[in-house]
Amino acid sequence: MRAFSELLDNLNCTPQRNGRIRLLINYFEKEQDPNRGWAVAILTGGLELPNAKTSVIRRLISARTDQKLFELSYEYVGDLAETVSLLWPNTSNNKTHLNLTNVIKDLQRANRKTFYDLVGNTLDKIDTSERFAFLKLIMGNLRVGVSARLVKLALAEYGDKQPSEIEELWFGLKPPYQDLFAWLEAKAPPPIINDKLIFRPLMLANPITKDALMDLKHQDFVAEWKWDGIRAILVGDGKECKLYSRTGDDIGQAFPDIVRVTKFRGVVDGELLVVREGVVAPFNDLQKRLGRKKPSKKLLEEYPAHFRVYDMLFNHDVDLRSKSLIDRRTKLKHWVDAIASTQIDFSSQINFSNWEELSAIRDRARANGIEGLMLKQINSPYLPGRPKGPWFKWKRDPLVADCVLMYAQRGHGKRSSFYSDYTFGCWRNTVDGVDELVPVGKAYSGFTNTELVEIDRWVRANEKERFGPVRAVEVGLVFEVAFDAVHISSRHKSGLAMRFPRIHRIRWDKPAHDADRVESLLQLV
Numbered sequence: 017m018r019a020f021s022e023l024l025d026n027l028n029c030t031p032q033r034n035g036r037i038r039l040l041i042n043y044f045e046k047e048q049d050p051n052r053g054w055a056v057a058i059l060t061g062g063l064e065l066p067n068a069k070t071s072v073i074r075r076l077i078s079a080r081t082d083q084k085l086f087e088l089s090y091e092y093v094g095d096l097a098e099t100v101s102l103l104w105p106n107t108s109n110n111k112t113h114l115n116l117t118n119v120i121k122d123l124q125r126a127n128r129k130t131f132y133d134l135v136g137n138t139l140d141k142i143d144t145s146e147r148f149a150f151l152k153l154i155m156g157n158l159r160v161g162v163s164a165r166l167v168k169l170a171l172a173e174y175g176d177k178q179p180s181e182i183e184e185l186w187f188g189l190k191p192p193y194q195d196l197f198a199w200l201e202a203k204a205p206p207p208i209i210n211d212k213l214i215f216r217p218l219m220l221a222n223p224i225t226k227d228a229l230m231d232l233k234h235q236d237f238v239a240e241w242k243w244d245g246i247r248a249i250l251v252g253d254g255k256e257c258k259l260y261s262r263t264g265d266d267i268g269q270a271f272p273d274i275v276r277v278t279k280f281r282g283v284v285d286g287e288l289l290v291v292r293e294g295v296v297a298p299f300n301d302l303q304k305r306l307g308r309k310k311p312s313k314k315l316l317e318e319y320p321a322h323f324r325v326y327d328m329l330f331n332h333d334v335d336l337r338s339k340s341l342i343d344r345r346t347k348l349k350h351w352v353d354a355i356a357s358t359q360i361d362f363s364s365q366i367n368f369s370n371w372e373e374l375s376a377i378r379d380r381a382r383a384n385g386i387e388g389l390m391l392k393q394i395n396s397p398y399l400p401g402r403p404k405g406p407w408f409k410w411k412r413d414p415l416v417a418d419c420v421l422m423y424a425q426r427g428h429g430k431r432s433s434f435y436s437d438y439t440f441g442c443w444r445n446t447v448d449g450v451d452e453l454v455p456v457g458k459a460y461s462g463f464t465n466t467e468l469v470e471i472d473r474w475v476r477a478n479e480k481e482r483f484g485p486v487r488a489v490e491v492g493l494v495f496e497v498a499f500d501a502v503h504i505s506s507r508h509k510s511g512l513a514m515r516f517p518r519i520h521r522i523r524w525d526k527p528a529h530d531a532d533r534v535e536s537l538l539q540l541v
Contacts (some may be wrong), residue, residue, distance in 0.1 A: 017115060017116045017142070017146050017149065017150070018113045019043065019046070019051070019116075020055050020058075020116050020149055020153075021146045021148070021149035023039065023040075023043050024152065024160055027039055027040075027160040027161060027162055028159075028160045028161070030161075033166070036161060036162055037166065037169060037170045037173060040059075040166075040170035040174075041170055041173060041174045044171070044197070045174070049192065049194045050117050051115070051116045051192075052197065053191055053192025053193035053196070053197065054116055054117055054120050054191060055116065056167060056171070056193055057191035057192065057193070058152075058156075058158070059158065059162055059164070060167050060168075061164060062191055063153070065120075067123075067126060067128050067131040068123070068131075068154045070096065070155055072131060072154075073096060073151060073154070073155065075132065076132065076135060076139070077099075077103060077104070080103075086103060089102070091426065091484070091485045092432075092433075094426050094427060094431070094432025094433075095428055097148055097152045097155060100139075100147070100151055101144050101145075101148040101151060102144060104144075104147055107140050113142075113146070114141065117192070119138065119150065119153070120153070122134060123153075135154065139151075159428060165401075168182045168183065168186065171196070171200060174200055175199065175201065177200065180399070180400055180401070181206075183217040183400045183401065184216075184400070185207055185209060186217075187215040187264050188209025188211060188214045189207060189209065195207040212251075213251050213252075214251070215251070215258075215260040215264040216249060216283050216330075217401065218247065218249065218262050218285060219285075219327075219398050219399050219400060219401070219402075219403070219406075219407060220262075220401065220407070221390060221391075221402070221408050221409040222402060222404060222407070222408055223408070223409055223410075223411065224409070225410075226375060226410075229371055229391075229408075230371060234370055234371050234374070236393055236394060236395075237392060237393055237394065238341070238365050238392055238394055239366040239368060239374055239377075239389050239391055239392075240326060240363050240364070240365055240390045240392070241363070241388075241389065241390070242381075242386065242387045242388040242390045242410075243287040243296060243324055243363070243386065244298075244299045244385070244386065244501075245288050245290075245299065245302055245324075246262075246267075246288040246302060246306070247261070247262040247285075247286075248261055248267065248287070248288045249283055249284065249285050249286075250274065250275075250277070250283070250284050250286070250325075251283050252278065252279075252280040252282060253281055254279065254280070254281040255278065256275075256278050257275040257277055257278050257280075258275065259271055259274055259288075267306070269308070269309050270305055270306060270307060270308045270309070270311060271288065271321045272316075273316055273320070273321050274323050274359060277357055281330075281332045281333070282331045282351070283328070283329040283330040284328050284329070285325065285326065285327040285328070285329060286323050286324050286325035286326055287324045288302065288321060288322070289302060289321070289322045289323075289324055290320060290321060290322065291320060291322035292320060296386075298385065298501070298503055299503075299515065300503040300504070300505070300513075301319050305319050305321060320359070322359050322360070323359060323360045323361075324360075324361055324362075324363050325348060325352060325360060325361070326345075326348070326363035326390075327344055327348065327398060328344050328348040328351060329344075329398055331347045336398070337398035337399075338397050338398075339397065340394065340396070340397070341392055341395065341396050341397075342394055342395070344398065348362065349362055366389070374389070381412040382412045382413075386412070387411055387412060388409060388410050388411035388412045389409070390407065390408070391409075392406065392407045392408075393405070393406045414498040414499060414500055414520075415498070415499055415502070415540055416497065416498050416520055417496075417497055417499070417536070417537060418494050418523060418530070418531040418532045419441060419442055419456060419494065419497045419531055420441055420442070420453055420491055420492075420494055420495075420528045421438055421440050421475075421489055421493040421494075421495060422439050422440055422453055422455060422488065423438070423439040423483075423486050423487065423488055423489070424436075424437065424438055424439075424471075424486070425437040425438075425439075425487070426485055434468055434469070435471070435475040435476070435487060436460055436468055436472070437458065437459075437460040438458065438459055438471075438519070439455050439458045440456065440457060440458070440495055440497060441453040441455045441510070442454065442456050442532050442533055442534045442537060443531060443532070443533045451529075454509045454510040455508065455509060455510060456508070456510045456512060456514060456534065456537060457497060457499065457514035457517040458517065459495075461518045462498070462518035463519045467522060470522075471493070471522065474493055475487060475489055478493070491528045493522075494522075494523035494524075494527075494528055494530075494531050495520075495521070495523065496520045496523055497514070497518070497519060497520060498517070498518055498519075498520035499514040499516055499518070500515045501514075501515040501516075501540075502514050502515065502537050502538075502540050502541055504541055510534050511538070512534070512537055512538060
């Protein structure tokens with residue numbers, strides 16, 4: 017536990033990507049199995065603790081310290097694990113260094129009733145630094161600048177392997193990954209995995225602008241619409257199917273109408289949509305299907321799921337990923353025709369003779385409710401991850417609106433000292449004919465660190481009311497907000513919700529009363 021705690025501390029203090037990889041490799045070299053495997057599981061989000069709830073931690077600290085002190089401390093620190101680790105009372109000077117594997121096994125064996133006492137007793141035994149690591153282990157959301165991808169890169173470098181080799185095996189492996197480390201250290205052959213129904217890493221595209229596009233030869237690319245849905249892959253072994261999101265989550269329970277296609281063997285890549293009478297519905301409709309463990313018959317009928325496919329990774333047991341895009345799509349078209357499902361169709365290509373013609377087609381994307389275009393090299397193989405060059409996404413231009421800052425909240429991690437999460441609104445008429453501000457969105461990106469300091473200073477100087485960690489501010493600061501779309505929403509007071517809002521510009525020069533109105537945004541739905 018001590019070594020893992022020191023790893024988290026060092027990762028948190030190392031901003032450079034290569035430096036973090038080196039820290040991970042050093043940890044793999046010095047730590048023994050199965051501790052290092054459990055650390056990998058924690059860092060990649062692969063550790064499962066069914067009874068680990070944030071509410072347990074809150075109950076524990078509430079029983080040991082003044083509630084007001086906790087609230088003020090949490091508001092300032094901005095991270096629950098760090099706050100609790102600092103506030104936890106020192107009940108003994110004889111601190112114990114626990115074994116990471118034993119800690120995890122104890123947590124996994126605990127039931128809902130014993131979990132509370134186990135966590136409390138463990139926190140009493142360890143010091144502040146290990147408390148922080150222990151709490152992060154339980155709650156996840158480490159915020160130490162390490163993604164699952166970075167851990168896999170470190171594993172690949174540690175074992176002198178290609179990252180693609182790690183990706184290929186990853187979703188067939190289970191913590192604490194002892195078979196993986198044995199292979200990386202040349203002590204055993206590659207892990208044997210049941211690869212029939214496992215997730216396969218997806219190939220992702222890089223964004224591109226029109227100016228950059230002009231440097232490419234249009235003859236080398238094909239174009240498709242970029243549909244505004246959920247990227248997914250459908251995997252079949254001839255007996256059953258599984259549907260995975262782009263991050264490898266099994267989402268088949270929410271889409272039983274798609275996984276009913278059980279009599280095929282292979283892997284296809286596509287987009288989950290809601291389609292009615294051939295027309296793709298807004299993304300807001302698809303959201304009503306997400307996360308449902310057992311969708312009702314009414315939900316299935318009102319929001320019919322559709323899978324629009326555009327690539328094939330495996331056909332039966334034949335791996336097509338090294339083949340050209342054209343070859344893969346030919347196999348895919350035959351597969352779609354053979355399936356003959358009304359809920360699965362083929363994403364057709366867009367004909368164009370030059371980039372200017374394609375640009376004009378792209379300009380019509382918003383009017384057709386489409387997110388933009390995908391550009392793919394004709395001869396490109398299917399490469400997991402986000403390789404540079406073969407695939408590009410050319411999204412439609414964002415919408416913009418001038419909105420007034422209403423509320424600010426402290427950020428987390430490195431932003432915990434700043435008000436960096438902003439809720440903003442637009443004007444509308446009340447029944448009395450008086451203008452009022454109502455929230456239309458929330459954003460915490462799009463500004464520089466220098467701008468963050470300036471906004472934070474303005475928030476502190478113009479605070480008018482407190483709601484826990486949130487500050488209501490005086491009407492005065494205008495943001496030009498960029499967003500992808502706007503939808504009707506009964507959950508929000510304004511009656512609408514922005515999709516992917518981000519701060520585009522800070523309008524220090526613009527009077528707040530000149531900001532946009534809800535009526536104008538409603539016209540963009």
